[in-house]
Amino acid sequence: MGGPMARFAARRLVSMLFVLFAVSVLVFLIFNVLPSGDPAVRMAGKVPTETQVEAIREEWGFDEPLYVQYATMMKKIFTGDLVSYFTRLNVDEEIWKGLPRTLSLAIGAAIIWMAFAVALGLYSALRAGRFSDRLLTVLALIGISMPVFWVGALLSYYLGYKAGIFPNGGYVEFFDSPTQWLWHLILPWFALAILFIGFYSRVLRADILETMDEDYVRTARAKGLSERRVLLSHVLRNSLIPVVTLWGLDFGAVIGGGAILTETVFNLQGVGQYAADAIGQLDLPPIMAVTMFGAFFIVLLNAAVDIAYAALDPKIRLEGGERR
């Protein structure tokens, strides 16, 4: 620890900043270089006059050089002055409004998918080759083959609309009513979690089976440890490392835009749905801010996983600064 570790973390931080900068420039260019229509013309309404368009262009600074526009926009993201082209609402405030919704969805789903994946993966590995293992394998493969918005729509229709067990989309603040909050989120959580349960349980099963062949597991058994002890403290502990790594990365990816489909289907009005609505109107300020926000979470969790890995595993070369 200390020297090389700190330098590794510092280098990781610098590369994080570079990546975020590059992402912001790319998004900005995408919307300014592609011929998707002049924002001033679209903002001026159905039958714009030339003077109206000119006025808007000047008011919003669209007549300035691109790099000036870029700098202004980035500055406004950080000072909290960024405003949507069309709704004229403050972008940062809208993101803060959506954040608890997106976090509620992502955290709940992440807990569910990890819990189910560990239980099913362990069970599958212990029953390897038997009927129950095959059945779980089939279910897992079906799980990773389904589009989340389709599953979400069907769950919402059959269990929400038809059976009336769950509410038909929407979100209730946790502090308004914790039970309603939970009730509204159960379907979105599971819709989002199914894919990950399928994937993680398969990875875990393979890891457990591989670990069981290791010498140290045989040694632990030979020492006379109970099967339960061997399984929990030797096998599972080591097999969990890759899955926990994935968990960190996927959690970042879900907050950083992966939840967009689930939020839209269940009308949760989170950050993802906010972005989807903004994209539909090609409203650059919210798109820019949400992309930066999403990229930040992805990069942050990537770096956290890297640093945790380097700290835990002395074999990792700190020089390369990269996982393979």
Place this chain on the structure above:
Amino acid sequence: MPEGGRVEAGAEQHGAGPWRLTARRLRRNRVALAFGALFLALVLACLAAPLWAKHVAHTTPEENHLSDTVVVDGETRNVVDFLGTPIGPTWRGEFFLGADGNGRDIMVRLLYGGRNSLLIGIAAALGTILLGLALGLIAGYYRGWADGVISRAMEVLWAFPVILIGVALGTALALGGLRLGPLTIEGDSLAIPILIIAVIYIPYLARPVRGQALALRESEFVEAARAQGMGSARIVFSEVLPNVATTVVVFLPLLVANAVLLEAALSFLGAGVQPPNPSWGTMISEGVDRIVSAPHLAIVPGAMLVLTVLSLNVFGEGVRDALDPRARVRIEH
């Protein structure tokens, strides 16, 4: 890493090449083969879409039948009733799987939509493989500044919120098309989702290929080739490329599966295939909007999509087990 796949001592005959051994192992995996055949059958069915449309359903994927009637069990029924609810599956030639809100034949649209979805999936996967392979090999074999640039670019691509940026690009391009010098792509062209999906998945392939190329360039047989005076371009093609081929083959089916899923997601958010051109994604999207009055509109294309992706996933797992059981392939959708 031995050339090609792992060779199990004693289990296989001497003299058979690694690809032969793989084929033999795959042939023993009945389940994987069955699902591979299922995928082929689905592809063939979609290719036969014009036959079904012309000779069985007597309509086209974009033809509306809002005021038409159809005879089911001797009873004349409206294709779309006065409330706007479309007819469900009739299980006969015309409107086999029912109609959609515009009175269009779902079976016909399903088959034509499958063509689009599969075309996008396969073309995007091939694009990813071409680009990912080229970038990974250059970065890993030549190292130096090329590696620096490519690795940074992959990092940036990796950090992009995938669906967010795909949808943003798709929407922007669908509105204005793309003009790059002599190259013009119309806003409703399938090339747009193909390009977007192909680029998004590059890092998933380029990273492992780069890692392998890094290891291979230090290997003895590459050193031997170098000592013989082989140029580096030739070494990459004749010595390094065949050794990363297993990775590519393991990736291909899973990549197609995920590309098909991503197409559906993009179309669902209005940034993929543009209506009235059908794809499974756009059909699901239209179905979700009308799920309360006609759930079959969402169920039918979704089930077709799941069946296709599932068959690719099961077949892909079989290929992986036969080729390189330790390979960890991970693609998100």
